[in-house]
Structure formats: C-alpha cells, structure tokens
Amino acid sequence: MQSGVKVEIQHVALAFGRTQVLRDIDLAIEPGEFFALLGPSGCGKSTLLRVLAGFNRAQAGRVLIAGEEVSGVPPWKRNVGMVFQSYALWPHMTVAENVAFGLEERRLPTGEVRRKTANALALVGLADFAARRPGQLSGGQQQRVALARTIAVEPRVLLLDEPLSNLDARLRVHMRRELVALQRTLGVTTIFVTHDQEEAMTTCDRIAVMDQGVIQQVGTPVELFDRPVNRFVAEFVGTINLLPGSLQRTPGETVQFVSPSLGTLSLPYAKGMPGNGEASIAFRPHGVILATHETDPSRLWLSGSISEREFMGEFVRYHVRVGGADLIADQPHYLGMADFGRDATVRLGIDPAQIQVLRG
Amino acid sequence: MTARFTSRFASRFTARFTARFTIAQTLVALVIAAFLVVFLVYPVATVVYVAFTNADGSLTLGHFGSFMQISLMRESFLNSLYVALMTVLMSSLIAVPIAYFTVRFEFRGAILVQTLGVLPLIMPAFVGAAAMQLLFGRSGSVNLLLGDWFDFTIPFMDGLNGVIFVESIHYFPFVLMNLTVALGNIDTAMEESAQNLGASGLRLFRRVVFPLAMPGYIAGASLVFIKVFDDLGTPLVLNVTNMLAPQAYLRVTSIGIEDPIGYVICFILVGFSIAAMWGATLFLRGREYATLQRGATGLARRRLSPWQTAFTWFWIVLALLLVLSPHIGVLLLSLSKVWSYSLVPEIYTLDNYRTVLADSTRMIVNTLVYCGLAALVDVIIGTAIAYLVLRTQLPGRQLLDHMATVALAMPGVVLGIGYLRAFRGVEVPFTDTALTASWLIFVLAYSVRRLPYALRSCMAALQQAHVSLEEAAQNLGATRGRAIRRVVVPLMAGGILAGFVTSFVTAAVEISETMLLTSRESLAPMSYGIYLYMQSIAGRGPGAALGVIAVAIVALGTYASHRFMHSRSANLETRLETARQG
Numbered sequence: 001m002q003s004g005v006k007v008e009i010q011h012v013a014l015a016f017g018r019t020q021v022l023r024d025i026d027l028a029i030e031p032g033e034f035f036a037l038l039g040p041s042g043c044g045k046s047t048l049l050r051v052l053a054g055f056n057r058a059q060a061g062r063v064l065i066a067g068e069e070v071s072g073v074p075p076w077k078r079n080v081g082m083v084f085q086s087y088a089l090w091p092h093m094t095v096a097e098n099v100a101f102g103l104e105e106r107r108l109p110t111g112e113v114r115r116k117t118a119n120a121l122a123l124v125g126l127a128d129f130a131a132r133r134p135g136q137l138s139g140g141q142q143q144r145v146a147l148a149r150t151i152a153v154e155p156r157v158l159l160l161d162e163p164l165s166n167l168d169a170r171l172r173v174h175m176r177r178e179l180v181a182l183q184r185t186l187g188v189t190t191i192f193v194t195h196d197q198e199e200a201m202t203t204c205d206r207i208a209v210m211d212q213g214v215i216q217q218v219g220t221p222v223e224l225f226d227r228p229v230n231r232f233v234a235e236f237v238g239t240i241n242l243l244p245g246s247l248q249r250t251p252g253e254t255v256q257f258v259s260p261s262l263g264t265l266s267l268p269y270a271k272g273m274p275g276n277g278e279a280s281i282a283f284r285p286h287g288v289i290l291a292t293h294e295t296d297p298s299r300l301w302l303s304g305s306i307s308e309r310e311f312m313g314e315f316v317r318y319h320v321r322v323g324g325a326d327l328i329a330d331q332p333h334y335l336g337m338a339d340f341g342r343d344a345t346v347r348l349g350i351d352p353a354q355i356q357v358l359r360g
Numbered sequence: 361m362t363a364r365f366t367s368r369f370a371s372r373f374t375a376r377f378t379a380r381f382t383i384a385q386t387l388v389a390l391v392i393a394a395f396l397v398v399f400l401v402y403p404v405a406t407v408v409y410v411a412f413t414n415a416d417g418s419l420t421l422g423h424f425g426s427f428m429q430i431s432l433m434r435e436s437f438l439n440s441l442y443v444a445l446m447t448v449l450m451s452s453l454i455a456v457p458i459a460y461f462t463v464r465f466e467f468r469g470a471i472l473v474q475t476l477g478v479l480p481l482i483m484p485a486f487v488g489a490a491a492m493q494l495l496f497g498r499s500g501s502v503n504l505l506l507g508d509w510f511d512f513t514i515p516f517m518d519g520l521n522g523v524i525f526v527e528s529i530h531y532f533p534f535v536l537m538n539l540t541v542a543l544g545n546i547d548t549a550m551e552e553s554a555q556n557l558g559a560s561g562l563r564l565f566r567r568v569v570f571p572l573a574m575p576g577y578i579a580g581a582s583l584v585f586i587k588v589f590d591d592l593g594t595p596l597v598l599n600v601t602n603m604l605a606p607q608a609y610l611r612v613t614s615i616g617i618e619d620p621i622g623y624v625i626c627f628i629l630v631g632f633s634i635a636a637m638w639g640a641t642l643f644l645r646g647r648e649y650a651t652l653q654r655g656a657t658g659l660a661r662r663r664l665s666p667w668q669t670a671f672t673w674f675w676i677v678l679a680l681l682l683v684l685s686p687h688i689g690v691l692l693l694s695l696s697k698v699w700s701y702s703l704v705p706e707i708y709t710l711d712n713y714r715t716v717l718a719d720s721t722r723m724i725v726n727t728l729v730y731c732g733l734a735a736l737v738d739v740i741i742g743t744a745i746a747y748l749v750l751r752t753q754l755p756g757r758q759l760l761d762h763m764a765t766v767a768l769a770m771p772g773v774v775l776g777i778g779y780l781r782a783f784r785g786v787e788v789p790f791t792d793t794a795l796t797a798s799w800l801i802f803v804l805a806y807s808v809r810r811l812p813y814a815l816r817s818c819m820a821a822l823q824q825a826h827v828s829l830e831e832a833a834q835n836l837g838a839t840r841g842r843a844i845r846r847v848v849v850p851l852m853a854g855g856i857l858a859g860f861v862t863s864f865v866t867a868a869v870e871i872s873e874t875m876l877l878t879s880r881e882s883l884a885p886m887s888y889g890i891y892l893y894m895q896s897i898a899g900r901g902p903g904a905a906l907g908v909i910a911v912a913i914v915a916l917g918t919y920a921s922h923r924f925m926h927s928r929s930a931n932l933e934t935r936l937e938t939a940r941q942g
Contacts, residue, residue, distance in 0.1 A: 055831055075834040076843075088832035092850045101846070102836030153836055 004032030004189035005066035005156045012051060012061035014044075021047050023213045025061070029191065029206075034183050036192045036200035039210035040236070045193045046085075048210075049159050052191065053082045065156060076105070081155030085162040087146040089134035095121070095145050096130035102153035120152035121145075123182070140171045147179075151186060158183070158190040164199060176203050197237050201225070209233050231358055234282045241288075241327045247279040247357060257281055257357070261324030265300060268352050274359040282356040288329040289349040290318060290340060299349035302327075306344045320348055381754040382840070388744050389754055395741070396763045399808045403778025404630065404770060410781065411623035423620040432602060433621065437628065439520055440604040444589040446524045448581050451532035454679055455580075459539040461672045465664045472676055477533045477540075479683050482914045484869035484887070485530035486593030487907040488686025490894045492526050493517055493598065494699055495689045501704065522598045527588045529682050534587075535580035542576020543569075575644050582640035586633045590771030593871035593887075597894050604629060605773045609875060612777055617784065626774040633769040690911070693904035712905035720889050720906055727868050727885040727910075730799065734806035735863035738814035739856050741807075746818040746852075747844065751827065761815070768812040772872025779805055780876060797879045805877060806867035813866060814859035821855020822848070861921035865914040886910050 007029040014022040021044045029035045037045040050056040052063060054075035063070050070078055089098055099120055103113040121127050124144035134142055143163060150158065163179070164172045180203050183190050194200050200207050201221035209216045209224060209232070217224060217233045228234035231242060245259035255273065257265045265281070294301045304322035315330045316339050329348060331339070340346055414420050427433050462473045495501050496516040503513040516525050546569060554568045592605040601610060604625050611622035664672065694712050696705030745764060748757045779801060786795045795801055825848060833843035849856070871887045878884045884892070886906055893903025 053831075053835055055834075074839070075831070076837050076839050079837070080835070082832070082835045084828045084832055086826060086828050088826065088828035090829055090832075090847055090851070092853075101833065101838070105833075105837035105842065149832075149836065 004030075004187055006031050006064075007052070007157055007189055007191070008062075008064040008067075009048070009052075010062045010064070012048070012058040012063065014047060014051065014056060014058050014060075021213050022051070022058070025213075025215055027208055027215065027218065029189060031189055032187045034180070034190045034192065034203060034205045036194060036204035036207040037210060038194055038197060038200040038207050038236075041195055043210040044213040045195075045210050046161055049082070049161055049191065049193050052157070053080050053159055054078050079153070079155050080157045080159060081150035081153060082159040083143075083146050083150050083161065083163050085165060087134075087142050087166075089142055089145055089149075091134055093133075094130065095126065095132050095134065095137070098134065098145060099130075099149045099152050102149065106153065116152050120148040123151065123185075124148045124178075139167055140175060143167065143175060147182070151182075151188075155188065158186075158188045160190065160192045162193055162195070164194070165196075172199075179203060201237070209236060211236070228282070228356065228358070231280055231282075231360060234356070234358060239285055239328060239330075240282050241285060242280055242282045242358075243325055244278070244280045246277060247274060248276055255357070259323075259325070262302065262322060267300075267355055267357070270357075273357050278360055280358045280360065282358055283350055283354050285317065285328040285330040286315070287351055287354040288327070290320070290329050290331055290346045291349065292347065294347055294349065296349060298351070300352055300355075302348045302350070304346060304348055306340050306342055306346060309340070309342060318346075320346060322348060381752050384841070385748060385752050385754050389748055389757065389760060392741055392744060392760055393763070396760070396808070399804050400763065400767055400770070400775075403775060403782040406782040407623050407626045407774055407778045408630070410620060411627040415618075423624045427621055427624045430621070433607065433625075436602050436604050436607045436625075439602055440589055443520055443523050443527070443603065444585050447527045447531060447588045448535075448584050450524060450528035451535045451584050452577075452581065454528065454532045454682075455536035455539060456577075457672075457675055458679060459536055459543060461664075461668075461675070463540060463543040465668070465672070472680060473536075473540075476676070476679055476683055477537050478918065479687065480530045480533050482865070482918055483530075483687055483690065483907070483911045484593065484871065485526055485591065486597045486871050486894075487869070487890055487904075487910065488530070488690055489522075489526050489594050489597040490900055491686050491689025491693050491904065492529075493522070494693060495685050496525065497522075499700070501702075504702075517598070519600060520603075523595050523600055523603070526594055526598065526686070527591065529686065530594075531584045531587055532679075534583045535577065538576040538580030538583075539573060540576075542573040546572045578640050578643050582636045585636050586769060589632055589636075590629055590773065590872070592773050592875065593891060596875075597891065605771065605872065608773050608777065609872075612780070612876070617777075617780055622777060626771070626777055629771045630769075630774050633771055634766075637769040687911070690904045690907050693900055694908045696901060699900075712901040715902045716905045716909065719902075720886070722882065723884055723886045723889040723906070724909065726799070726802075726883065727887070727913075730802040730806060730885055731864045731867040733803045734810060734867050735814065735860045737803070737807040738811050738863040739818065739860045741811060742814035742818035742859055743822075743849070743852065743856060745815055746822045747848070750819065750822050751830070764811045764815050767808055767810075770809065772809060772870060772874075773876065775805060775809060776873040776876030779873075796877070797883075799883050801877050802874070802883070802885065805873045806870060807863075809870070809873065810863040810867050813862040817855050817859030817862060818852065821852040821858075824855075825851040858921045861917045865917045868914060869910060 007027075009025050009027040009029075012022055012025040013020070025044075025048060037048060039045045047056055051058050052065075054070070054073060058071065065078070065080065090101075093101070096117055100113050100117045103116055108116070117130075118127065121130055124147055126141060126144050126148065129137065129141065129145075134145060137145065143166070147163070160179075164175055167175055176199060192200070192204060201224075204221065206218060206220055207224055208218045211232050217229045219227075224233060224237045228237060228240075234240050234242060243259050243262065245257055245262075248256040248258065249269070250256050253269050254266050255269050257267055257279070259265065259281070267281070289296070289299065302322045304320040304327070306318050307321045307326065308319035310317040310319075311333075312330075313333070315332050318329045318331065318340065320327045320329055327348065333339070411423055412419055412421070414422070458473060458476065493500065497503070498513065498515065498518065500517070502516070507513050515521055550572065551564065551568060554564055559567060590605055592609055595601065595603050595606045596609070601607065608622045608625040608629070611619045611625070615622070692705055693699060695708050695710070697707035697709045697711065699705035741764070745757075745760050748754055749761050780796055783795045783801070787793065788795050788798050788800055791798075829851065830843050830848055833847045834840065838846060868885075869887055871891060874885060874888045875891065878888045887910065890903050890906045890910065893899035893906060
C-alpha cells in the first residue's frame with residue numbers, strides 16, 4: 001500500500017460568522033506519522049480535520065499535502081480518506097457496496113474493484129459480512145466497515161474523527177490497538193481527532209493539544225505529560241495539582257514560590273523557568289507521598305488533613321486539605337495495606353524535581 | 361496563550377468573497393424561481409392588479425365600492441366567513457374529545473382513530489356532498505327514520521348548514537391529526553415535573569398540557585379555515601351559490617373574464633387565506649416546542665372508568681359513522697338505479713359503472729396523465745429546493761421555500777382565474793393552441809398548487825439523511841452531483857415517492873382550478889366529470905360511480921405510500937439507531 005506523505009498546515013484561520021473557530025493554526029505532520037488532535041469539545045479540532053478533507057474552507061492560510069497546496073481542491077479530488085464519527089455508512093447499500101463505492105468512483109475495472117474490496121474487508125476481519133447491510137452489524141463492526149471503506153481507496157492521508165467514541169469502553173480499548181496495528185501495516189499518515197487524552201496518548205506518535213481554536217502545545221505523549229507548557233495542557237493531559245502564585249528569583253540555585261494558600265516554597269532553579277511574576281506550580285498526584293511523619297529529607301513536606309478518599313483499585317486517591325489548597329495524592333494500593341481515613345492528619349511529601357513551574 | 365490572532369478584518373474580507381455555492385446550484389435555483397414567478401406569482405399578481413385598476417390601467421378602489429353595494433356580495437362574504445368559522449368550531453367539537461381521550465387514556469381503539477383521520481381525506485368533499493344530501497337531506501334516510509320514529513326532522517343539509525356539515529366531516533381530521541401529534545409529543549416528564557411542583561387537575565391542564573398542545577391545534581384549525589373559506593366544489597354541488605368562491609366562479613364564467621367583481625372576490629379570498637396562514641405562523645413562531653426527549657414516552661395514560669370508556673366509544677363510533685356516511689352514500693348511489701324518498705336504494709345495478717367506463721375513460725386517462733406529470737414536476741422541484749435549502753449556502757434559498765409554500769394559501773379559484781387572465785392569448789410554443797385551451801395548463805396549475813405537499817415530504821426525507829452520508833461519498837471521490845445521485849437521492853427515495861403520491865392524489869380530486877380551466881370536455885379530468893354528472897338528478901348515479909373510481913385510485917395511492925414509507929422509515933430508523941448506539 002501507499003507510504004505516507006507530509007501534511008503541512010500553515011497559518012490556517014477560520015470563522016463561522018463572528019465565531020473564530022481556528023486561529024493561526026501551524027502544524028507539520030511527518031510522513032507516516034500517527035498524529036492526534038486533542039482537545040475539549042468545541043476547541044476546533046474537528047473543524048481542522050474538515051479543512052483537511054475539504055469540507056470547510058479556511059479563510060486564511062494554506063494546507064499542503066505532499067507539498068502541494070490543496071485549498072482550492074474539492075473534497076472528491078483530494079484523496080484524503082476520512083472516517084466519520086457517525087461512520088456515515090449508507091444504509092441503502094450492503095457492506096461490500098459501501099466499501100466498493102470509492103473504487104467505483106475512481107472508475108477502476110470491475111475485477112479490480114472486487115479484489116480491492118475483498119482485501120479491505122479482509123484487512124479489518126469482515127470478509128464474511130460483505131453481503132450484510134450496515135444496520136445488521138454491531139457498532140464495532142460498523143466502525144470496521146467505515147475504516148475498510150476509507151482505506152480501500154488507498155488515501156494519501158487517513159483522517160479519523162473520534163472514531164472510537166461510539167463504542168463501549170472495552171471495545172474501545174480493543175479497537176484502538178487494532179487501529180494502531182493497521183496504521184503501522186499501511187504506513188499512511190494518520191490524523192486522529194479525539195477528546196480523550198488516554199486514547200491520544202496510547203495510540204499516537206505526537207499530539208497537538210487544542211483549546212479555543214488555538215494550538216496550545218505539540219509534542220510526544222511523554223513530553224506533554226512531563227513538560228506541559230501552560231496550565232491548560234497541564235490540566236487537560238492527566239491529573240495534576242496546580243497552584244497559582246508568584247515566582248521570585250533568589251541568588252543561587254533556588255527560586256521562591258509564593259502561594260497564597262501554602263505560603264512560601266523554596267524550589268531548585270531549572271533552565272527555562274519563567275522569570276519573576278505570576279506563575280503556577282504543578283505536580284502529579286502519583287509523585288506525592290503521604291505519611292504520618294517526614295521520611296525523606298530531600299522532599300518538600302507539608303502537613304494537611306484528608307478531606308476525601310476515593311478507592312480506585314490500583315491506587316487510592318486522597319484529597320488533602322493543605323493550608324487553603326486542596327491537593328490530590330495518589331497512593332499505590334497492595335494487599336493488606338493500611339490507608340488513611342477521612343480527617344486523618346498527614347504529612348505530604350513532594351519531590352522538588354517533579355515540580356513544574358508554569359507561566360501565568 | 362501562544363496564539364497570534366489573525367487580523368479579524370482580513371478573515372472577514374476573505375469570508376465574504378469565498379464562493380460558497382456553485383454555478384450549477386445558482387442555475388437550478390434560477391430556473392425554479394422563474395417557474396414559480398411565472399406560474400404562481402404572476403397570475404396571482406394579475407388578479408390583484410385587476411381588482412385595483414380601471415380598464416385604462418389607473419388605480420382605483422371603485423371595484424371594492426361596487427362590491428360592497430351589491431347585497432348578494434355582502435351576503436356571500438358574511439356567509440363564507442360564517443361557514444368557515446362554524447366548520448372550524450364543528451371540526452373541533454368532533455376532533456378535540458377524540459384526540460384527548462386517545463392520547464390521555466389507555467384505549468384500545470387507536471386503529472379506529474387512525475382510520476378516522478385518513479378516511480375523509482381520500483374522498484373529496486364535493487363528491488360526498490350529493491350522497492350526503494340523500495342520507496341527511498330533508499327527505500334523506502336519517503330524516504325519514506327520525507320522522508317515522510319521533511315525528512321530527514333535523515335540517516342538516518339546508519342551505520349553509522349543508523356546507524358546514526359536509527365540510528366539517530371532511531376536514532376535522534386536520535384538527536384531529538395535528539392535535540393528536542401535539543399531545544403525543546408532550547413528554548410525561550413535563551407533566552410529572554409540574555405535578556411534582558404541586559400542580560394537578562384542571563390547573564395542570566391549563567398551565568402545562570393545554571399550552572403545549574396549542575400549536576398543534578392552531579395549525580390544524582387555520583388549515584381548516586383556509587380550505588373551507590376557499591372551497592368551490594362543495595357549495596356548488598349542494599347548490600349553495602351565495603358564498604364567495606361560487607360567486608367568483610359564476611361571475612367569471614357567466615359575465616366574463618373582464619368582470620372586476622370576480623377579481624375583488626379573489627383578492628378577498630387570497631387576503632383571508634394569507635392572513636389565516638400568517639396569523640398561525642406568527643402564533644406558532646417560537647412555540648414549536650421540541651418537547652419529546654429521546655427515549656421518553658408521551659403523556660402518561662390513565663385507565664378509563666367504565667362510563668368514560670362507554671362515552672369514548674360512543675363518541676368514536678358516532679364520528680366513524682359520520683365519517684363513513686359519505687363513503688357509504690356514494691357507494692350506494694353508484695350502485696343504485698333510483699334513490700329518492702327511501703332509506704336505501706330500491707333497485708341495485710352496475711349500469712352506472714358501465715356508463716362511466718363507456719363515456720368517461722378519456723377523463724380517467726386525462727387525470728392520470730395530468731396528475732402524474734404534475735406530481736413528477738413537484739418531486740423534481742421539491743427535491744431541488746430541499747437540497748438547496750438544507751445543503752447549500754446559496755443566498756436567497758429560503759425564498760424559494762417560502763414562495764413554494766405560499767401556494768398552500770392560494771385558493772384554487774384565484775389561481776384558476778389568474779391563469780385565464782394572465783395567459784390569455786399566450787400560445788404554447790411551437791403550436792397554434794392557446795395555453796389556456798391546452799392540457800398543459802392543468803399540469804402547470806396542479807403542479808404549482810400541490811408543490812408544498814411534495815416539498816414538505818422531500819424536506820423531511822433529506823433531513824433524515826445525515827449530511828455526513830453525503831460528505832463520506834465526496835470524501836471517497838464522488839463529485840457533488842454523483843454524491844447526490846448515488847447517495848442522497850436513493851436515501852430520499854421513500855420521501856420522494858410519498859411526495860409524489862400526495863401531490864398526485866390531491867391533484868386528482870382538485871375541483872376549483874379544474875372547473876375554471878376546463879375549456880372543452882375532451883380535456884376534462886375525472887373531478888370535472890364527477891361535478892358535471894352531479895349537476896343533473898339522472899347523472900348522480902354515474903357521477904357517484906366515477907367518484908368511487910377516483911376514491912379507489914386515491915385510496916390505493918395513499919395505502920401504497922403509507923406501506924412504502926412505513927417499511928422504509930422503520931428500516932432506516934433501526935439502521936440509524938444501531939449506527940448511533942454502536
């Protein structure tokens with residue numbers, strides 16, 4: 001099958017009436033990359049996908065597919081395959097007719113159409129369902145038909161619009177593995193729109209986090225999780241403790257972070273830290289230790305009391321009241337392990353190396 | 361935020377100049393607009409123009425003055441108003457209890473009620489009118505029985521009473537259907553939350569149920585008013601001429617196409633129809649509540665007490681008998697040799713059918729051809745308008761929808777007179793025949809007048825086919841046109857067919873335009889034939905036979921489309937349902 005092409009989005013902007021939906025979007029997606037557009041609903045990610053497919057027209061900027069500007073190219077000439085959130089299977093055609101549609105539109109000889117249809121259906125494991133109608137299939141099967149229909153035409157780019165959101169939780173995990181495997185087999189550049197950060201992180205090579213029509217950060221899943229550039233990304237990707245305050249450089253290798261709720265904390269200086277002024281600190285709940293007394297002197301210790309406790313199985317999530325702040329601490333759970341009850345007084349240890357300082 | 365904002369000015373500028381519609385779309389829209397302007401707007405405008413101008417073209421209100429001075433005209437105006445309002449009242453009296461009881465209470469007669477709703481519509485009022493005379497007239501079956509048993513009679517059919525009686529029985533389904541749907545769409549949760557907050561009984565009904573059902577009632581009632589106010593066939597068959605539509609017809613056919621009083625009447629008919637429709641729209645604006653949430657059920661049904669059950673049955677059986685009476689009457693009449701001053705005909709025969717089939721095959725063929733072509737035109741235009749309105753950004757596309765829909769409020773008499781006046785002297789291209797004397801005029805008149813029915817049907821069908829189904833086709837390489845042909849139209853097929861059938865059957869029993877436009881008998885469709893037969897006592901039998909044939913055609917068409925739509929939509933529904941739930 002076809003190998004991937006490069007997709008470049010340059011300064012794309014789009015408004016519906018007075019609502020600015022996309023603002024100066026700039027992205028370069030590498031050939032064969034599995035790329036995610038991640039963000040809450042209404043952030044513009046689906047619109048951006050529709051711009052790539054040609055259903056929405058950007059009012060500014062350019063879109064290049066394989067180095068060629070496509071802005072004026074109608075959807076049917078782009079050879080960009082899209083899998084719709086609703087699958088958009090045609091109820092008046094059989095599974096095979098659905099899959100054959102795009103091949104027929106390309107005026108391929110009948111034998112070729114039949115062969116490629118069979119191949120695509122075999123690839124998604126639905127060879128036996130060719131004669132069925134979409135309505136007779138389960139949700140997971142419909143999803144595969146939608147996928148087969150799209151990859152049958154060997155698109156240059158594969159666009160997936162929330163393809164897993166209509167499946168139940170168990171099937172979703174299964175399908176997303178299949179999706180990754182399929183993408184690796186085909187090697188086609190794939191852009192995946194989702195609001196589910198777990199979905200994006202488990203499947204994709206790189207992720208662009210979007211909010212309010214603006215790309216907030218682009219990076220690998222690990223980069224986004226470990227080094228969020230702003231509060232939005234920090235809060236959207238994973239669970240995090242986020243405390244606003246202000247930063248003060250002090251002579252030497254430390255900085256002072258003044259939090260209205262916790263008082264002044266002394267943190268090691270790291271390169272790339274914002275300068276003096278408003279800032280936030282952020283740290284993940286699973287890096288926090290709860291104890292009855294201070295154990296590790298290298299940690300930053302605060303005292304508080306448990307305000308809430310959620311048992312999650314693998315770990316227990318505690319909400320701890322510290323000063324004026326409510327912090328989350330995840331403690332791993334094993335057989336026979338004792339835990340803290342509500343209102344228990346605890347010491348909370350944070351590793352300074354795990355603390356991020358964010359601007360604003 | 362890392363955003364740099366693109367200049368708002370720049371993006372607005374490009375937005376304005378990005379073409380969001382194609383040349384093909386524009387051309388289609390222009391052709392449809394031209395069709396509607398020439399065959400709908402222009403004839404009606406001509407009528408209005410003539411009503412307000414002197415022979416030399418100067419503006420005048422004089423014709424209205426003359427109109428007011430003729431006592432027959434004043435009387436006709438008041439009669440028309442009286443008949444229309446009384447019919448709304450009578451229809452409501454029949455329909456409201458039935459709608460309320462069936463939706464509100466556990467009741468097994470639902471199928472009967474549905475029958476009640478469809479039966480009258482398949483037989484045009486003017487066909488049943490003659491038969492109603494025989495059943496309910498002064499010496500009709502019912503009054504003969506009443507006279508024998510109780511020694512009194514009821515003047516059901518005397519003068520205006522007859523028109524009101526016949527029209528009410530014919531048109532109450534409009535109120536019944538709309539109200540049933542409106543009541544059925546009220547979510548139980550709406551009522552329950554009101555109860556939860558302390559409302560009950562009459563207060564609950566007045567503050568929640570009634571306001572929620574009101575839009576449905578108004579929609580139905582306004583339609584009844586318009587239909588009755590404009591009706592020509594029923595009064596004429598009942599020999600009532602002191603109403604507006606009959607007067608317009610008589611003036612134009614007896615005094616001539618130049619007589620301005622006829623145009624004044626037309627103006628009044630159009631004015632009242634548009635006012636009623638506009639009033640209802642104004643009332644409905646913002647009140648078409650989408651009250652039924654997904655997965656919710658309609659109003660909670662209560663159990664009926666025995667006497668309530670008895671009352672409900674009594675009412676429904678009574679309504680059913682009334683509804684069936686024109687059908688039974690026409691059937692009996694068509695099979696009778698002579699029928700007067702007797703409970704039922706004394707001698708039965710098939711002669712009437714023989715006569716009709718020998719004499720009037722031409723009319724049946726005419727009806728099939730005219731209405732078939734008109735319905736075809738309607739679904740083509742309907743599909744095109746639906747697509748333009750729902751799927752393109754073409755400026756002014758709503759205007760097409762509005763223009764086509766206005767035809768709903770155009771009385772047949774007015775369009776008929778408008779055609780005669782506006783197109784007199786116009787010849788069909790490449791022939792020597794005048795347009796008004798050719799069969800084409802029927803196709804044009806029927807298609808314009810029945811377009812709203814086909815249009816609604818096509819709109820609904822297109823709304824059901826999600827836009828992503830079309831986009832998926834484009835994404836896979838189908839051009840806009842091919843996507844429409846391979847995906848959109850097949851998905852709309854059910855709705856298009858239903859639209860075709862509705863246009864066809866309603867055109868097949870159209871009488872107002874038909875009476876005006878029939879210039880010679882060889883061009884006449886069935887509906888004109890029925891009217892003509894019914895004019896003489898001897899012709900009533902054959903007239904009824906032709907009526908039965910017309911009803912059979914209409915019933916078959918309606919049944920077929922119901923069947924088709926039902927299986928089709930049920931199918932589509934389950935498919936979409938599975939697709940959605942995954």
